[in-house]
Amino acid sequence: MNIALIAHDMKKDMMIHFTTAYENILKDHKLFATGTTGKRIMENTDLEIERFQSGPLGGDQQIGAEIANNRMDMVIFLRDPLTAQPHEPDIQALIRLCDVYMIPVATNIATAELLIRALERGDLQWRNFVRES
Ligand SMILES: O=C(CO)COP(=O)(O)O
Numbered sequence: 001m002n003i004a005l006i007a008h009d010m011k012k013d014m015m016i017h018f019t020t021a022y023e024n025i026l027k028d029h030k031l032f033a034t035g036t037t038g039k040r041i042m043e044n045t046d047l048e049i050e051r052f053q054s055g056p057l058g059g060d061q062q063i064g065a066e067i068a069n070n071r072m073d074m075v076i077f078l079r080d081p082l083t084a085q086p087h088e089p090d091i092q093a094l095i096r097l098c099d100v101y102m103i104p105v106a107t108n109i110a111t112a113e114l115l116i117r118a119l120e121r122g123d124l125q126w127r128n129f130v131r132e133s
Pocket residue numbers: 006007008009033034035036037038053054055056059060091
């Protein structure tokens with residue numbers, strides 16, 4: 001599965017904890033991230049991450065383009081709902097595209113845990129058929 005990992009600054013430590021805790025599951029998948037999130041994950045785990053631009057510089061839009069091209073199977077986006085983001089329209093666009101293309105998306109750690117467990121169980125296998133169709 002192709003998985004996008006994104007975290008706003010206040011949630012980056014949480015993303016490190018998450019990717020560390022689930023490294024054994026995540027290592028079997030192709031991982032993508034916005035610039036700084038990906039850098040932080042790679043510094044703190046042995047995971048290989050393909051990095052896009054930093055979020056404010058277009059990273060959310062690049063991940064959105066992957067979704068529109070049917071190349072992303074799951075998005076974990078630990079958003080900070082308490083801090084104004086200069087690229088809020090990009091964030092909304094990314095989440096909208098997840099809904100357009102029915103891509104499983106978690107925007108907080110509680111849902112992220114559920115999605116990763118579902119991934120481990122194979123509940124997202126249907127994405128393989130959708131991606132190949
Ligand atoms: O801003 C972001 C997502 O909207 C995340 O970008 P960075 O991973 O580059 O900090």
